[in-house]
Amino acid sequence: MAKENYEEARYHLANDIYFASCAFGTEDIRTSGGYFHLANIFYGLNKLDLADTLYTKVSEIWDKYLNNHYQVLLQARIQQIDLLGKQFETDTGLDEAQEAEAVRILTSILNIRESTSDKAPQKTVFVLKILVMLYYLMMNSSKAQEYATRAFSLAQEHQLSVHEQDTIQELLTLISAEEASPVTQ
Template identity: 30%
Template sequence: MSFSRTIGSFIIPLSIPKGVKKLCELCEKPAHLQCTKCRLTFYCGTEHQQADWVGIHDRICQLLVPIRSPAPFYSLQADRDTHRIQTRIKQISRAVAQSKLFEGKYMEVQPAAQFFLRCATDIFGPGVVQLVPAYLLLAESSVGLGSLSQAKRFMSAAEWVVLRSPDCGPAVRHQLHRSLGRLYTMMGNLDAALLHFANDVYYASEEYGLDNTVTCDGYFLMANVFIQKGERLIAHSLYSEVARTWHSHLTKLFESLKQNSTSLEPSFDKSQRAEVDQMLRTILEAGENNSIQNKSQIALVAHCLAMLWFLGGDPQKVRHLTELPDTAASLLILHHDLLSFQLKH
């Protein structure tokens, strides 16, 4: 059975009121298909219908019914209900877009991020700082897709909003500079990328503190740029700071688990864990390939990975890591804490 026949059907022209045009949910071109589940969302063709379904529509299809169906009359309670549902949809679409971005599913990010932007605009109005996270999600997914011109457009929109909002907080500014740094890295303008990552770290430290994992992720991005510039000494210094911060954070989570939990519950969602895993693996590989190896640094990063896997609900992966001959010497500490705790649970 084809996709369109499963959740989509052609629009019946006579069912559309005269003068009303149905537009595609993604591109706003004239629509020819509608979702058969909510019957309130329209598409120019099966390609955009499928993209929207996979990207976000399957999560919010039924939530759209009460806010897109014409109300028989206006009431304050109905208005409140609409606002509540819009807020819920905004939260879902943002979370889905962020998760798919972490997973590298850049094409699937776009429908969710577009809906996030649309909901935020409906709730807060145009040109306000609450729209910046949506613009940045669209920009970063565009970078991932290699569409730099589109990324620049979204980034320019975000910059414009921030520039005209002098009271914009450091959390938004750090996100903006981090996204700009990634864009300039992709463009090969490494000096501009470093400048934006430095601003990212500055604003993140204002919002979260110097020793926070959000801030240290900016150090990691800076280190990657220094690697590209051939300045490995600076890069390894930054990698060390990232490893130290994550080791401290993961140790606190692990100690909390030992004291307060009787069962293993994942402390990170899948996409977050994958992002941190990739970052720590990059640092570990850089340390192992360095001409002057820092054994204690390698052990620290390996321990971070083991704790991450354990906290993510994958203790068997930890055991497999400690059984490898090349890493056993640097992971003696794991036999003391992680594996002993695993045996108890």
């Protein structure tokens, strides 16, 4: 993209997406990077509707992946599966490079969403909630709390649904409880 050869970049990214989709499926986190880079190209070409669609797809893929891990963790805590009395370790299911990529991609999408948040604040809140789950599962409760607080403030400011505000409040409560008695590694 440095030389702004968008046609060639789109061609290569389309191939990357195709092959990743064949190998992992269209909704896999390993395919999301291709969608993200293609969205950046469309954003650079000022084709904002196409970019928005792809950024939304990337957000939805990461939300589904992280939410699955988050729900498993919550169920385990509720059912008190750990018979030894240890606190549960959180886990993203990602290696260090994948965690770094998730942070980079999602914070980039967040920056774009925040620059256009007046038009669609719910999209910004959605990405903030995904980042909350990511950082929570990475055991970085201060970052999770920061993003949850931002999401809650934005949801209140733009009068998003009570359900949305309650969901974010539940995340904040969970994170606060974790900070009071942190998870041990």
